[in-house]
Amino acid sequence: MxxxxxxxxxxxxxxxxxxxxxxxxxxxxxxxxxxxxxxxxxxxxxxxxxxxxxxxxxxxxxxxxxxxxxxxxxxxxxxxxxxxxxxxxxxxxxxxxxxxxxxxxxxxxxxxxxxxxxxxxxxxxxxxxxxxxxxxxxxxxxxxxxxxxxxxxxxxxxxxxxxxxxxxxxxxxxxxxxxxxxxxxxxxxxxxxxxxxxxxxxxxxxxxxxxxxxxxxxxxxxGSVRYMLSRSWSEGISKAQVSHIVGQKRALGPERRYVRSTLPRAVFSGIRDWSRGANPQGLGRAGSVLAVLAFTSAGYLRGRRIAHGSTTQLAELELQGAPWRQVQ
The missing domain is CATH 3.90.550.10 (Spore Coat Polysaccharide Biosynthesis Protein SpsA; Chain A)
Structure with missing residues (x-):
């Protein structure tokens, strides 16, 4: 062969x-x-x-x-x-x-x-x-x-x-x-x-x-909080674009499993490490997971609203006014 x-x-x-x-x-x-x-x-x-x-x-x-x-x-x-x-x-x-x-x-x-x-x-x-x-x-x-x-x-x-x-x-x-x-x-x-x-x-x-x-x-x-949230917001918008093209079921299957399984374990692990004194950054890890989930979800919902327009141009406009811009 x-x-x-x-x-x-x-x-x-x-x-x-x-x-x-x-x-x-x-x-x-x-x-x-x-x-x-x-x-x-x-x-x-x-x-x-x-x-x-x-x-x-x-x-x-x-x-x-x-x-x-x-x-x-x-x-x-x-x-x-x-x-x-x-x-x-x-x-x-x-x-x-x-x-x-x-x-x-x-x-x-x-x-x-x-x-x-x-x-x-x-x-x-x-x-x-x-x-x-x-x-x-x-x-x-x-x-x-x-x-x-x-x-x-x-x-x-x-x-x-x-x-x-x-x-x-x-x-x-x-x-x-x-x-x-x-x-x-x-x-x-x-x-x-x-x-x-x-x-x-x-x-x-x-x-x-x-x-x-x-x-x-x-x-x-x-590695900054600002970039973390900006990337999360834009990921939500991007996923909304993909959902519009191929349908929600195809576009979001692995993400739903990730949210149901991987992220809860990450939150509980971070809180446990912090509470036991094993890692003082554990609470920050847990908080980051929740913030990323919130910003990604918000970006997705916003992206769904604009999915019928010119996706790239509208996404750029949304990123310019996204809530993470207010994070210092």
Whole structure:
């Protein structure tokens, strides 16, 4: 059987991550499974594009031809890929040496449409005491409650994911109305495309393989209460957009289980640690969970109201006036 060919797509948009971007590219060079193609897509930043071309000559560097934003950049990579599998890395997510090998191994099953891996946070100034692992999705990482062994899931995590190329092209790529636009903390484009990929395909599976590891840099400001609440609000708005597209049942199944199971345990654990003196930050952890749940729910309800309009523009307006802006 002919080995599957693989393209790695790295999307970048800012020169502020220059050093990290070079580290990500180096981590792809050092893979135990050598990719057939490496594409670095620059999201509407000509200076970064020109600078990278001068320094790096062993990967293909292109400018995004899509709308500004992560989804447009990823679609540019999909359009240029010439392989069976396309794997995606963020410009601040460094891959472990066997990352690609472990992702591709799951595609021996023809029913597997996409495989994602574990994303571990690398905190720039250390994890804040009030920031429990249950909330690591806020910083684009795997959170407590996800499977510990390879398992079927609804969707993969954007910083560490792969798809069959034919699947991406069949569904028309990533929805450019969703996903992060520069520093605007929207998301859920990977959730939506995973749902669309499996709709109408009985037996098709999305798999999470925690052994396929990347380490994701988390700057200090993303550990702040302000960012925590802003990301929660925007996640609610993004989930409302996805619900409008694919329906509530498909869009919110895992979230309901997370709210019923993972979050109550996190609250009780935090209060218990605080009351026993085992961890003085326990009460803060519990409070953060409740605040995140409240802001995400509020964002979702607000997003439901605006879902029939121009989703991206309305979401930006909502973020400008969101209640977390008042948090100091």
């Amino acid at each position: 002919k080995p599957l060919s693989v393209t790695v797509v790295i999307c970048a948009y800012t020169s502020e991550r220059w050093g990290m971007l070079l580290d990500v590219i180096e981590s792809v060079r050092n893979q135990t499974l050598t990719p057939d193609q490496v594409l670095v897509v620059i999201d509407h930043n000509q200076d970064l594009h020109e600078k990278l071309i001068e320094i790096v000559d062993d990967v293909t560097i292109v400018e995004s031809t899509g709308l500004p934003g992560l989804s447009g950049a990823r679609n540019t990579g999909v359009g240029l890929a010439e392989s069976d599998i396309v794997a995606f890395l963020d410009d601040d997510a460094e891959a472990a040496p066997d990352w690609l090998e472990r992702l591709v191994a799951l595609y021996d099953d023809p029913d597997v449409l996409a495989v994602g891996g574990k994303v571990v946070p690398l905190w720039e100034t250390g994890r804040p005491g009030y920031f429990g692992e249950e909330l690591d999705w806020i910083v684009g990482c795997s959170h407590r409650g996800l499977p510990r062994v390879a398992s079927e899931v609804r969707n993969v995590i954007g910083a560490n994911m792969s798809f069959r190329l034919e699947v991406l092209r069949q569904v028309g790529g990533f929805n450019q109305a969703l996903g992060r636009k520069g520093t605007l903390p929207l998301g859920c484009e990977e959730t939506e495309i995973c749902i669309r990929s499996t709709m109408g395909s009985p037996g098709a599976r999305i798999v999470y393989e925690p052994a396929a590891l990347v380490r994701h840099h988390v700057p200090a400001e993303r």
